Amino acid sequence: MKRVVITGLGAITPLGNSVEAFISGLERGDNASVYMPEWEKYKGLRCLVGAPARLENEMLIPRQNRRSMGRLSIFAVQAAQQALGDANLPASTAGSGRLGCVIGSTMGSAESIAEAFETLLPDNDLSKLTSTKFFQCVSHTAALNVGQFLGITGTVMATNAACASGLQAIGAGYDLIRTGQQDIMLCGGAEGLHPTVVGSFDVLFAASSRYNHSPKETPRPFDAARDGLVCGEGSGILVLEEYEAAKKRKARIYGEIIAYNSFGNGSHVSESSREAITSCINETLKRADLTAADIDYINAHATATIQGDKEEAAAIRQIFGEKVPVSSLKGNIGHTLGASGAIELIASLIMMEKNLIYPTLNLKDPDQDCRGINHVMARQEKKIDILLKNCFAFGGINASLICKKPA
Amino acid sequence: MASEQEIIKMVNEVFVESFEIDKAKLAPEANIFNDLGLDSLDIVDLVVALQKKFAVTIRDDERVRNIRTLGDLQQFILTIKKEIGK
Numbered sequence: 505m506k507r508v509v510i511t512g513l514g515a516i517t518p519l520g521n522s523v524e525a526f527i528s529g530l531e532r533g534d535n536a537s538v539y540m541p542e543w544e545k546y547k548g549l550r551c552l553v554g555a556p557a558r559l560e561n562e563m564l565i566p567r568q569n570r571r572s573m574g575r576l577s578i579f580a581v582q583a584a585q586q587a588l589g590d591a592n593l594p595a596s597t598a599g600s601g602r603l604g605c606v607i608g609s610t611m612g613s614a615e616s617i618a619e620a621f622e623t624l625l626p627d628n629d630l631s632k633l634t635s636t637k638f639f640q641c642v643s644h645t646a647a648l649n650v651g652q653f654l655g656i657t658g659t660v661m662a663t664n665a666a667c668a669s670g671l672q673a674i675g676a677g678y679d680l681i682r683t684g685q686q687d688i689m690l691c692g693g694a695e696g697l698h699p700t701v702v703g704s705f706d707v708l709f710a711a712s713s714r715y716n717h718s719p720k721e722t723p724r725p726f727d728a729a730r731d732g733l734v735c736g737e738g739s740g741i742l743v744l745e746e747y748e749a750a751k752k753r754k755a756r757i758y759g760e761i762i763a764y765n766s767f768g769n770g771s772h773v774s775e776s777s778r779e780a781i782t783s784c785i786n787e788t789l790k791r792a793d794l795t796a797a798d799i800d801y802i803n804a805h806a807t808a809t810i811q812g813d814k815e816e817a818a819a820i821r822q823i824f825g826e827k828v829p830v831s832s833l834k835g836n837i838g839h840t841l842g843a844s845g846a847i848e849l850i851a852s853l854i855m856m857e858k859n860l861i862y863p864t865l866n867l868k869d870p871d872q873d874c875r876g877i878n879h880v881m882a883r884q885e886k887k888i889d890i891l892l893k894n895c896f897a898f899g900g901i902n903a904s905l906i907c908k909k910p911a
Numbered sequence: 912m913a914s915e916q917e918i919i920k921m922v923n924e925v926f927v928e929s930f931e932i933d934k935a936k937l938a939p940e941a942n943i944f945n946d947l948g949l950d951s952l953d954i955v956d957l958v959v960a961l962q963k964k965f966a967v968t969i970r971d972d973e974r975v976r977n978i979r980t981l982g983d984l985q986q987f988i989l990t991i992k993k994e995i996g997k
Contacts, residue, residue, distance in 0.1 A: 567930065567931050568948075568950070568953075571952070571956075631959070631968075632962075632963070634956045635952040635953075635956050635959075636952055636956070
């Protein structure tokens, strides 16, 4: 098998539209949660807090590319451009047939889907639909738009496993490179914030609703006063590259992916399972030929739901005890769903580079059932050589990935 | 009913609003594909936008197939509006 390294990063996040802006926001301990007055009109929506990203510079995308893009695809294209630039790869690489992209999202653009139905349903009239609405709504919209915009002639693929989509995309790209099918992969996830998306969590009592008038206090991963997640949006894209080629061209290497795994829980469509999470992480460690003691930092999925956080904490407790520092970035950027795995892996790689850990924002009092693990509650300097990233999704889909500092 | 000049102006507005085309390019002899840069997907959207703008149904009108220039289109819409007005 070939070795796979990460050589480029790009991010559109609720804390800013570049990796630098995102990391600066984490440095300051910012929380992107804000009250969303435009959601007040939805009956039954209890959560009125979101973590929006800023849509900007979209007119720089030529109209004939932009017309098939919803909000999330614009984020994905902008993050992909940043990542390619960061990797210092010429644009011509995209058409070599050796570069591909795998980009996931929970669904197609929620905003575009809502617009399509609002157009179609009042008169049941299909003739009012524009030709490109379909391309904004399909589940592979981010991948197809990045592929078309950059002129990618290698593999173009989408992973659609809700909140594990971004990490699954990186895992798929890792497999394509290590098996020699592709040399370079643009991988990650994208998501657009929309009340219908928030509503899908709200109906399950999984979205935060007690902090509508103090949005900076939510979400609260692992905290005793947590009451659910806050939806965010954006895109994270990473350039994955075959190690020897990256070394030869003297690319900046952020980290090497040494193991990835995604397992289903086979037990419940929405409830997290500590046994399944434990099994997923243990299999990832096994594939990396590592033990729990080798991990220096865990970037948790921890979205601040009552049920999910306690199950993840239980799995981490069972495997790592109190030895390995754990933090979640959801307190800063909310849950960017299909983008979260990629956006949070980007931050984790920067933490590894800087040998420091950003804390879990809003974690003041670890809940009784989230204790027994090493919560990072204040910025902490620590040598990180190997990190673990977790992502868990509705549908009982878990994913974990391990990255190593470049030698 | 809108005057001929008003209808031509409204047709041109569709090209500016829906396809971001510079007003200066909107000469009657401009070829919709070669000069204005529209493609097959844009033609679908052009029909949708014109139907909305003029409250007409032209999607299945055979005459749409013969339109090549902006002038052809302007004349087609004028004809359609006259037919409705009768």
